[in-house]
Amino acid sequence: MTDGKLPPARMMRRLSALAVLSLILAAGALAALSIGPFGLSLTEVLAALSGRAGGTAEVVIWNIRLPRVLAAMLVGAALAAAGASYQVLFRNPLVSPDILGVSSGAALGAVCGIFLSLPVIAIQGFAFLGGMGAVVLVIFVAQAVPRVDQTLVLVLTGVVMGALAGAATSLLKVMADPYDQLPAITFWLLGSLASITRADLRPVLPAVITGLVPLVLLRWRINLLSLGDDEARALGVDAPRLRLVVIAAATLITASVVAVAGIVGWVGLVIPHIARMIVGPGFAAVLPVSAILGAGYLLLVDTLCRTLSTIEIPLGILTAVLGAPFFLYLLARGRRGWS
Secondary structure: OOHHHOOHHHHHHHHHHHHHHHHHHHHHHHHHHHOOOOOOOHHHHHHHHOOOOOHHHHHHHHHHHHHHHHHHHHHHHHHHHHHHHHHHHHOOOOOOOOOOOHHHHHHHHHHHHHHOOOOHHHHHHHHHHHHHHHHHHHHHHHHOOOOOOHHHHHHHHHHHHHHHHHHHHHHHHHHOOOOOHHHHHHHHHHOOOOOOOHHHHHHHHHHHHHHHHHHHHOHHHHHHHOOOHHHHHHOOOOHHHHHHHHHHHHHHHHHHHHHHHOOOOOHHHHHHHHHHHHHOOOHHHHHHHHHHHHHHHHHHHHHHHHHOOOOOOOHHHHHHHHHHHHHHHHHHHOOOOOO
């Protein structure tokens, strides 16, 4: 049975799961707003959000914590949604958003910007262009190789482009100023939301929404890609064209958030697995649940990063420390199929 013909009881269970997860996420966001060196109670947080607190509390909430909390949820939701899309696209549960060289390309772009001592907005722009450029190059090369499995060529070309971008990034690190540029490059590559501002979110949010809209509107058709091209074609789906749409949308989402947060791994790989454990393999349900879980997961990780020690821990370190063993646990315990 396809997701478009779900029985009412099953549909209600999925809606209930989404409602419960959304409430937990909202509670987590309020808790994250109250946690930090300047401690605030939940009452003070609500008063600051409504503009009734005044003074330092409002400054802390509106200028520091709220942009960071929103950024953490946005980045987590975006990476998880992109991961779920890539996994159903390539019919492979081990695929993550950087499979086509998005992260490596974005990293190279950002490192170029830092190496040239450009302002932050230009570095973010270079990172976005690097990620999108890497995927466009991968698709161009894959389409230039005829009579070969296009999915396999896309993945292999993505691996090659990722390796080349990684080599170029390493070369720039060797050439960078060891006292100024090299620490900035290293910190960016590890991922962080420490310097995020409301202005940083303005260009990212429209890009993420633009990428999510086709994924949501085409969710039923995208779900058919997990059956294979021949089966999808028999059901009236133009698989090659739909695949390009999904790649473009997921890449836009990934590149836009990597540009402001740096390289944050494991979110797009682990979270879709947890979503499938909760609501089953259907992409129409996995996409929103992955987005909510990804938002909550990165919100938790970012809160830990800024509170565990006096020195902030980069996001990429904690996502790897938490994600790797949990992924092994999922592999050992997972019983549901993914397609």
